[in-house]
Amino acid sequence: MAAVKNKARIPKQKRGIETKEKIIKAAMALFAETGYHKTNALEIAARAKVATGTFYSYFNNKKELLIEIVRQFYKRTSERVLLNYEPKIQKNKADNYKEGEKLVHFMVQALYLSHTIPPALHKEFLAMKLLDKEIGEITSAEERNITSYMISMMQKYKDFIRIDDFEAAAILLHSIADEVIHQVRIFGMDIDNKRILKELEDMICRYLLQPAS
Amino acid sequence: MAAVKNKARIPKQKRGIETKEKIIKAAMALFAETGYHKTNALEIAARAKVATGTFYSYFNNKKELLIEIVRQFYKRTSERVLLNYEPKIQKNKADNYKEGEKLVHFMVQALYLSHTIPPALHKEFLAMKLLDKEIGEITSAEERNITSYMISMMQKYKDFIRIDDFEAAAILLHSIADEVIHQVRIFGMDIDNKRILKELEDMICRYLLQPAS
Amino acid sequence: MAAVKNKARIPKQKRGIETKEKIIKAAMALFAETGYHKTNALEIAARAKVATGTFYSYFNNKKELLIEIVRQFYKRTSERVLLNYEPKIQKNKADNYKEGEKLVHFMVQALYLSHTIPPALHKEFLAMKLLDKEIGEITSAEERNITSYMISMMQKYKDFIRIDDFEAAAILLHSIADEVIHQVRIFGMDIDNKRILKELEDMICRYLLQPAS
Amino acid sequence: MAAVKNKARIPKQKRGIETKEKIIKAAMALFAETGYHKTNALEIAARAKVATGTFYSYFNNKKELLIEIVRQFYKRTSERVLLNYEPKIQKNKADNYKEGEKLVHFMVQALYLSHTIPPALHKEFLAMKLLDKEIGEITSAEERNITSYMISMMQKYKDFIRIDDFEAAAILLHSIADEVIHQVRIFGMDIDNKRILKELEDMICRYLLQPAS
DNA sequence: GATGAATGAGCATTCATTCAT
DNA sequence: GATGAATGAATGCTCATTCAT
Numbered sequence: 001m002a003a004v005k006n007k008a009r010i011p012k013q014k015r016g017i018e019t020k021e022k023i024i025k026a027a028m029a030l031f032a033e034t035g036y037h038k039t040n041a042l043e044i045a046a047r048a049k050v051a052t053g054t055f056y057s058y059f060n061n062k063k064e065l066l067i068e069i070v071r072q073f074y075k076r077t078s079e080r081v082l083l084n085y086e087p088k089i090q091k092n093k094a095d096n097y098k099e100g101e102k103l104v105h106f107m108v109q110a111l112y113l114s115h116t117i118p119p120a121l122h123k124e125f126l127a128m129k130l131l132d133k134e135i136g137e138i139t140s141a142e143e144r145n146i147t148s149y150m151i152s153m154m155q156k157y158k159d160f161i162r163i164d165d166f167e168a169a170a171i172l173l174h175s176i177a178d179e180v181i182h183q184v185r186i187f188g189m190d191i192d193n194k195r196i197l198k199e200l201e202d203m204i205c206r207y208l209l210q211p212a213s
Numbered sequence: 214m215a216a217v218k219n220k221a222r223i224p225k226q227k228r229g230i231e232t233k234e235k236i237i238k239a240a241m242a243l244f245a246e247t248g249y250h251k252t253n254a255l256e257i258a259a260r261a262k263v264a265t266g267t268f269y270s271y272f273n274n275k276k277e278l279l280i281e282i283v284r285q286f287y288k289r290t291s292e293r294v295l296l297n298y299e300p301k302i303q304k305n306k307a308d309n310y311k312e313g314e315k316l317v318h319f320m321v322q323a324l325y326l327s328h329t330i331p332p333a334l335h336k337e338f339l340a341m342k343l344l345d346k347e348i349g350e351i352t353s354a355e356e357r358n359i360t361s362y363m364i365s366m367m368q369k370y371k372d373f374i375r376i377d378d379f380e381a382a383a384i385l386l387h388s389i390a391d392e393v394i395h396q397v398r399i400f401g402m403d404i405d406n407k408r409i410l411k412e413l414e415d416m417i418c419r420y421l422l423q424p425a426s
Numbered sequence: 427m428a429a430v431k432n433k434a435r436i437p438k439q440k441r442g443i444e445t446k447e448k449i450i451k452a453a454m455a456l457f458a459e460t461g462y463h464k465t466n467a468l469e470i471a472a473r474a475k476v477a478t479g480t481f482y483s484y485f486n487n488k489k490e491l492l493i494e495i496v497r498q499f500y501k502r503t504s505e506r507v508l509l510n511y512e513p514k515i516q517k518n519k520a521d522n523y524k525e526g527e528k529l530v531h532f533m534v535q536a537l538y539l540s541h542t543i544p545p546a547l548h549k550e551f552l553a554m555k556l557l558d559k560e561i562g563e564i565t566s567a568e569e570r571n572i573t574s575y576m577i578s579m580m581q582k583y584k585d586f587i588r589i590d591d592f593e594a595a596a597i598l599l600h601s602i603a604d605e606v607i608h609q610v611r612i613f614g615m616d617i618d619n620k621r622i623l624k625e626l627e628d629m630i631c632r633y634l635l636q637p638a639s
Numbered sequence: 640m641a642a643v644k645n646k647a648r649i650p651k652q653k654r655g656i657e658t659k660e661k662i663i664k665a666a667m668a669l670f671a672e673t674g675y676h677k678t679n680a681l682e683i684a685a686r687a688k689v690a691t692g693t694f695y696s697y698f699n700n701k702k703e704l705l706i707e708i709v710r711q712f713y714k715r716t717s718e719r720v721l722l723n724y725e726p727k728i729q730k731n732k733a734d735n736y737k738e739g740e741k742l743v744h745f746m747v748q749a750l751y752l753s754h755t756i757p758p759a760l761h762k763e764f765l766a767m768k769l770l771d772k773e774i775g776e777i778t779s780a781e782e783r784n785i786t787s788y789m790i791s792m793m794q795k796y797k798d799f800i801r802i803d804d805f806e807a808a809a810i811l812l813h814s815i816a817d818e819v820i821h822q823v824r825i826f827g828m829d830i831d832n833k834r835i836l837k838e839l840e841d842m843i844c845r846y847l848l849q850p851a852s
Numbered sequence: 853g854a855t856g857a858a859t860g861a862g863c864a865t866t867c868a869t870t871c872a873t
Numbered sequence: 874g875a876t877g878a879a880t881g882a883a884t885g886c887t888c889a890t891t892c893a894t
Contacts (some may be wrong), residue, residue: 130336550769556765681883689858
């Protein structure tokens with residue numbers, strides 16, 4: 001309702017960019033340590049060794065800062081997952097299942113490796129995705145990106161694939177792979193993470209791939 | 214001086230129990246409508262048509278109220294999932310896979326049906342599970358319960374099962390089924406929910422069950 | 427300004443008197459333990475094993491209860507100091523100073539012995555005497571009583587006395603004796619209390635009594 | 640998590656120091672007018688023409704403010720009492736008692752003059768010394784200072800002194816002189832203050848000084 | 853641009869007191 | 874008389890945000 005005051009400075013000079021980066025670094029550290037809700041602007045400014053006023057000249061408010069952080073994270077993650085070189089898959093090999101397994105392994109690994117921020121911070125992101133509409137939308141857009149990419153991959157390798165509903169499959173696969181990786185990375189479950197990831201890959205393969213004839 | 218003042222009244226009389234219930238109802242409605250963080254004690258009391266002081270004579274603070282709500286939810290969910298009658302599975306049937314599918318369908322349905330609180334409220338629970346240690350622990354305990362139950366089911370029907378690592382499988386299955394159901398219930402994804410759930414069941418079956426010979 | 431609601435019940439029956447006494451006992455204990463200001467009606471009622479409502483049917487409020495306690499204390503103290511039998515003083519003895527010393531010793535002892543409530547509670551009384559007008563007045567009245575008594579004693583034994591201004595002397599003596607006894611009883615000073623009391627008596631004697639000729 | 644959040648701002652700039660001083664002034668006025676317990680942070684801020692938040696950026700809470708005020712008071716008092724020039728006392732005069740009287744008079748006057756804050760405020764200090772442990776400790780430390788000074792004075796003029804136990808005497812003298820001065824300044828007793836102070840000095844002299852041979 | 857002092861609405865919490873049972 | 878649940882004004886304190894220097 002209220003007109004958004006868009007006073008946030010967009011730094012052009014080197015010093016300004018560095019200051020903004022200092023603030024983001026400090027905020028990430030604090031969000032990871034004590035959580036987004038329990039961190040306040042004063043603390044962020046203090047940690048960044050910057051005056052409170054400076055904070056507000058770069059970000060209109062705390063949430064905008066979070067959005068910036070989340071955006072940066074997803075941008076980097078996307079790049080890592082989507083732009084990664086594909087493995088060498090041989091379409092005409094005798095055993096398509098084996099080749100498919102390679103592909104699945106590659107994708108799960110890519111997803112796993114893309115989650116490189118501190119678990120505690122990631123936890124905050126996931127929570128904020130649920131709690132905040134804006135963050136939720138950013139996340140959804142990102143997920144749609146990844147899902148589209150997966151559909152295109154299925155189409156490319158459709159001879160390997162046993163299921164029909166590519167869209168549902170993509171959503172399902174992304175959803176579960178992401179969740180399992182979160183579980184593994186964030187909660188660091190008691191039992192060996194490798195065991196879980198192995199089962200995950202097996203599950204995806206059994207579901208997705210044409211069985212070896 | 215003592216770290217925690219445990220003044221919360223434990224109502225013995227009918228009136229007290231009703232009042233407490235009124236507060237819980239009001240809080241659930243508000244948490245669902247505006248979220249836990251954006252709801253305050255005053256609003257809860259007002260919605261429950263109760264004085265602020267009354268709120269604080271039943272709960273030491275807002276979080277304790279949330280914990281009570283979460284506990285109640287999990288207790289009911291557990292009862293529904295765990296105590297549900299099992300479907301009639303015939304162990305000696307010719308087609309074990311078909312019977313297995315019935316079992317999987319039954320379990321997914323049970324899990325689906327157990328999530329009967331308003332999606333918005335559930336969203337809050339999931340977020341708080343990530344944000345708050347105490348809530349996180351309650352949730353973990355609950356998850357361990359369900360995982361144990363699943364392991365025992367696998368042992369009971371081990372002739373149907375193709376995988377070896379029951380523990381990893383149980384964790385994996387619980388994790389993904391829960392996640393997909395949340396996605397479906399909370400985000401009410403664009404594409405037909407039935408399509409997703411159908412794929413989920415298919416995936417679980419392919420992964421879990423001995424293929425039809 | 428506001429008309430004082432004088433609803434406080436004056437118990438006639440044994441049960442009522444006992445209940446009131448229970449409340450007073452509980453309050454004294456709590457005032458001593460945690461202080462008047464940090465004690466609330468609920469706690470007093472709880473300690474007295476009585477309902478909150480019952481508290482308010484015996485006392486209009488917390489301060490009235492304090493006043494009752496202070497009154498009781500001064501009544502008992504007065505009785506002990508004033509009604510105490512006097513020592514046998516021989517007016518015609520050769521050495522008046524020696525006899526005077528006996529008298530002073532007796533009075534200091536009487537004052538000392540009259541302070542029989544727990545030091546922590548006494549501390550509260552002294553503070554409330556400073557902070558609260560009503561309590562201050564009760565205390566002042568009491569002090570005037572004691573001062574008068576001291577003047578009459580000086581008159582009775584005027585042959586022993588070296589000073590002229592009986593009134594100023596009585597006020598001074600009461601004031602300092604009381605203070606020193608408080609110091610000794612309440613703060614339990616590091617150095618031996620007996621040394622302090624001995625010096626006090628010596629001081630009073632030197633000041634008050636005709637030197638031995 | 641940490642027991643005490645030490646956020647209190649320590650003003651470096653002129654403006655900050657002035658603001659802090661404004662708050663202290665306002666608080667002293669209000670404590671004197673209505674007492675410490677009946678004054679709240681809001682009122683102090685309002686009187687100082689400052690926002691509530693400003694109050695809390697200089698003091699963590701009301702008690703910390705009181706402590707600061709008490710500290711300032713004792714610092715000033717000490718300086719006045721201890722650093723005051725001594726009167727010219729002639730050790731070899733014929734009449735030591737006369738010289739001693741001068742000394743006692745000087746000390747009582749110094750003590751009297753050192754109590755320059757409004758009586759009502761002083762009353763609050765005395766009450767808080769009894770009610771609050773921290774304030775009590777500050778006061779005790781101060782009293783030990785003064786007592787030490789008195790002992791050193793007695794040693795310096797030991798030829799004038801009739802008593803042996805310097806330590807007990809110092810404690811006793813400080814205690815009673817302080818008390819009588821409080822009585823006089825705070826309660827402004829009915830009878831002429833000069834009469835009381837005169838008797839006080841006489842008493843101290845008789846007790847402390849070698850009689851004129 | 854940067855600073856950090858100042859703001860004040862907002863929220864959590866307490867407790868003296870009342871009153872229906 | 875006794876009970877204890879309910880009341881709600883009062884108060885302490887926080888923190889996002891502004892703005893004079």
